[in-house]
Every structure is written in C-alpha cells, then in structure tokens.
Amino acid sequence: MAADGGMHAEHGPRFAERAPDALNNPQLRRNFRRAMDGLMAKRAAQFPDPAYWAELRERGAAVKARALAKLPDLLERLESRLTANGVQVHWAETTEEANAIVLGILQQAGARTVIKGKSMVSEEMHLNAHLERHGIEAVESDLGEYIIQLAGETPSHIVMPCIHKNKDEISDLFAEKIPGLERTGDVDELTAAARRVLRERFANADAGISGVNFAVAETGTLVLIENEGNGRLSTTLPPLHIAVTGIEKVVEYLDDIPPLLALLPRSATGQPITTYVNMISGPRKAGEKDGPTAVHLVLLDAGRSRVYQDVELADTLRCIRCAACMNHCPVYTRVGGHTYNAIYPGPIGKILTPQLQGLDAAGDQPHASTLCNACAEVCPVKIPIPDLLVRLRREAVRPTETPATHLPPLYSTVVKDGGAERSWTESLVWAGWRLVYTRPLLYRMVTRALAWGGNWVPADAPLMRDWTKARAKPRFKPRTLHDLARERGYLNEVPK
Amino acid sequence: MTTTNLAATNTAAAARPAARPDTVYFFGTCLVDMLYPEAGLAGMDLLRHAGVHVVFPEGQSCCGQPARNSGYVEEAREVARAQLDAFPSDIPIVVPSGSCAGMMKTHYAHLFEGDPDQPRAIAFAARIHELTAFFVNVLGVKLADKGAPVTVTWHPSCHSLREMGVSEEPKALLRQLANVTLVENKRERECCGFGGTFAVRQAAVSTAMVSDKLASVRETGAGTLLSGDCGCLMNIGGHAEKAGDGIRCRHIAEFLMERCHGG
C-alpha cells in the first residue's frame, strides 16, 4: 500500500498525519459536530418532499451541465455582454496572473485600502497576502472571514469560514485585536463591535473586491448572494469594484438562475433564500446616484480548463460551492477543514484539490473517504463525488495518458502529476489478488489455506496493526461458505 | 459531460422479476466466504425456507470492489468478469451485502465501459438483489418469531442505503418478529468508518467514526446490533469486542434464521 502516513518532503504531512491533531481536540470536535448537525437538520427541513428535491436538483445539474458543454462559447458571450455593459473583463491563466491583474487595477486607480466580500477564488489566489506585500491593505467584511483574518487563519469551511471557532474563542480574539473593546460574551455586542470597525472601512475603502456565484452570459450579469449586506456594500460603496471568479461560474441564461438560487442557499445553510441577492450588471451610469464608477471581472482558470478536458472529471466543474457535501461528510465532521491543508476542504476539495494542484501535492486526498456517498446524496448539482474519488485514486496509480491527438500535447497525463502515488508493492498485491480471484480453483485453495492458517497472522503485523489498535482481529472460520454450501447440499449449477 | 452518468447517486430501484422466482443464485461475497460463512449459510437457508431453490456457484469469488476502490480498475474488471461467467442463467442473484450488491448493481456498467462484455455486465447488474430487500419486495416473506424477548438496533451500510436504496426493508423484517424490540440509533445513517482500506489508511479517522457509531449503539440500550453488511460488522463488532462492552454484532440473516427456524 502507498504510505499514506508518510511525509512527502515538499508538501508536509499528509491527511492521515494531520488528522490526529484535530481528532484529539475535543473542543474542535464538538464545534464541528454541533455545527454540522444543525446544518444537516436545516437543509433536510428545506427539502421535505423527495420528489420535488429530485426534480429540482435534476434541473440544477442540467443547467450547469449545459453551461459547461458550451463553456468556451458562453465565456465569449459573457465577455462581450459585460464589455457592452461597461465592465472590463480580464483573463488569468494562473493565480499569479490573477493577482498581478488585480494589483495592476488597484495601483492604476491609486487604491491603498480594499474592502472585501467573501470569495473562495481570492483565497485560492492568496490575494490578501499579495496585496499586503505591495502595500495595499485588504480587510475582509464577511463576519466569518473578518474573524479568521483577525486570527491569522484560513477558512475551515467554504461557506462558514470560521465554523471551527466557538463564541468564547471569538470573544477572546476580539478583546485582543479590536482596540478599546472589553471582553464580552454577548453575541450581539461582538457583532456590533465588528460592524463598527467594518462600517468605517466601507466608508473609506478605495476599492471593493468580491467573488461571484453565477455569471450570466446572456445578460452579462454577476450574481452574488450573501446574508450580511457586506457583499452589497463592497460592490456598491467604493468607487472601484473588482470581481474575481473561476471560469466555471458562467451560466447561459438569466432563466437559469432561479433553479440554482432555489438550490444553493437551501443546500448551504438551510435558508429558503439569502438575505441579499445582488445582480450586478455594470458600473454607475450617467445620472445614477450610486455604485462604483468602474467594475472589473477577473476570470481565473488555474487548472480548470485541464479538468474540463476529461469528460468524466469535468463534472467537478458543476459545483456551485454550497458546502452541503462537507456539511454531510462524516470525515469532514470529525477533522474539520484545516486538516485538508487546502483551500477547498471536504468532499469537493478531495476531488478539486488534486486536480488543480496535482496528484503529487494532493494524491492522498481522494483516499480520505469511505465512499459512503453521503455527499453525492445531497449535492444539488448531482456531482458523482465518490465515482470521481475512485477515478482520481486510479489516476494516482495508473494515469490516463493524454491522447496523442492533442497537438501539441499539453500535458502527458490527464490529471496533473498522474501516477504520483504509484507503488510497486501495491500493484503487486492487486495483481496477485486478480490472479487468485479470477481462478476458482486457486481461489478455493487460497481461502482454505486462510481458513486453516489465516488466524496466525499476528495482531501487530503491518497493516493488521492499524486495524487492531481499535478493533479485535478478524477471525477466519475453519470452513468457508463454499464448504458449508456444499455440505448442506446446495447446488453448484442451475438444474437443466 | 452528462447528467445521466450519475451512478453514485443512483439508488437502484429493485428490478423485480414479474413472478416469484423458484430458483435464485446466491452470491456469498468474499468477506462472508472467509470470515462470516455462517451468515451466508443462514441467508441461503432462509431462502430455502421461503420455498426458493438456491444455487451457489462454486466459481464465484468477489464483486471486485476492493480493487476498484483502490483505483485498480482493470483488476476489478477482470474479477468482475469472472463473476459474469460464474452466474450464467438468467435468474435473480441474491447478495447478503448491500455494499457488494451496490458494486455490482450500480458500478458494473461503468466498469465495463468500452468493453465487449458491457451488455452482459448490464444484464448481470439488473439481476442483483440485496438479501433483505429480496425477502420483502420480491418474496413478501412472513416471519414467525420463536425466540425469547430481545432488544436490537440496526446499522444499515452506506451502500445498501445510498446505492441499493434499501432502508426500510430490513427493519420491516425485524418488526415482523413479535419478541424483538427494534430501537433505532441516533446515527443510523452515518457511516461506521469502515470503507475497506480506509480503515487502515486513515486509521485515526476511522477509529473516531467507529467509536461514535458504537456510542450511539450503546445509547439505545440494545445488546445486539444487526446489519446486512459484514464489512460494517467486522468494524463495529471488532471495535465493540476490543472495547469489551459485550454488544453482539451479527448479520441479520443469522439472527432471523435463529429466531424463526432455530438456527
């Protein structure tokens, strides 16, 4: 077996190595368990009728699948509509390029302070750090993001970034970091304190940066949903608005939005709809009293077009980032988001990270799953996550080569760093397994041998040791079912 | 990309034979074969008591899931192909495991994509039935309890729930038994943390999951945990045994056989 517990020198400890830290932190375990239980119950209450749910998610999946099928075309249409609306569109192949574009826009505008709405793509870019290195201060305005920014942490969840923290931890943090604030355990007071700080930032920010939930090609509309109003403020108050998003966020028609809106907040937080649904179609027009005077959209690839090339893996790009998969994941619930050591944790992260960052960096992630299917059961766009996990496990040991028809061949393997987890011992084990399990006689000989001597394997043998740490050793029975069936007179063939 | 290729979310509707079959195949599964043969035998005996002839082809071995789940898809396909050969007649194939049944029913079509045997694999998949669902939905069995009063709780495997769409059937069987009290555990639908090689590769997470599962079983006060999947039983039962807390973990077939036909 590949050494999942081993260190990959370049990438630090792997999932299995990181997990015990979280598992041994009872407070963290309680925080996640309570939060995920609540989210699951709220989501379930939103979809009481299984037939309605099935139909709605079918529509959601179809909308995204259609958009992806026409992706290059829709992106062009999006660009031309947005341009016509007065939005400047930028293309970034890598996160470095995206950072450079954003920085360039800000520098040109002479912006020194930025107020940010929540955006996972900006996390992917490590945008805040980049801006800070160039003397631009970016303040997160989503309460959760604000909290983790104060704490110097990264999001542990894609919708609720500070879900790993409880109220007491936040009280301590605020008392320490917000000047003049007495420690308080009162949630309203804490929220008010954050609001006071952020209001001032909103008023003085030179630019606002936000993400995008859906970009409509037909009309050139950027749809952004949120609950705190900070997204609206970030995108309307400062004179400059820069939206950053992945290329997979485009949908074809405005009519495609209602089913997605019916799915996203309900799947995410169990809300029928978010408090704010922002539909941004361009900068302030002549005669209008508010809104930014310039709006930019940065469309980021960062590995997505590579994902797009494989017909099966491309389903990954349907994701609308609702987080239902992680809310329902029994592994995520136990270890929390930071254990994944990636921007996108949980089931979606386990399929996305290895594809964006490569199997060398994240080839162990697809194995951090029991394939229990809880994620696939709730995914509003029907991404077959467990099947994709299996596919990536395969790509890690036996990569699909890029078809030679690609001229020039862009990559040698379909998934970045395909084959990174190859292990001779493991492939030998499976070759032997295949040999035995395809030859009935040999199979019966081997199973008999195990029935006779299998129990002599010591409890501390390699692999067995990992099992027996928490469980009794499995016991081979003296006679196999093959033996018992024959003894009891069951036929081997259907009588003619 | 398609929205139809969604094997993972398919809860395979039982392909019901029009009439009650008089002969079925039994696919024992490799785990049952070596570690829980008494559960397999009980499943076959129950079918026999229900008036069905049972054929146990000796050429059978494994559904191929362990290799597939490890990414060794070709190896899985060859082992799967051996099963296609071992069950040639067009009669139902009954499986005492929701997970192995799920592998065959929901993944064989994809496993054989581009392979000349794909049509055969699809036809084979359509004949797969999970044991408890077969009793309830196809045979409509009526059970008469002869055992002493006992309290049990139920653990469904993830694949039986979410691939085979079997959730109420086993509990309906248990509720037929007059002296059996079924107390559902709070985390019934949550994975026990087995996941094949996951239990070893991610030993710490797996342990956390199985101990939570056992805690929710303990909370029911039931002395017996029943399941239709031996992978889960090996995991939860092994953990209970190691913890020394006396909860018996058994395959439902064995339990039903003992209660209704004295073993």
Ligand code: SF4
């Ligand atoms: S994979 Fe599905 S469930 Fe998970 S975040 Fe994306 S859309 Fe939501």
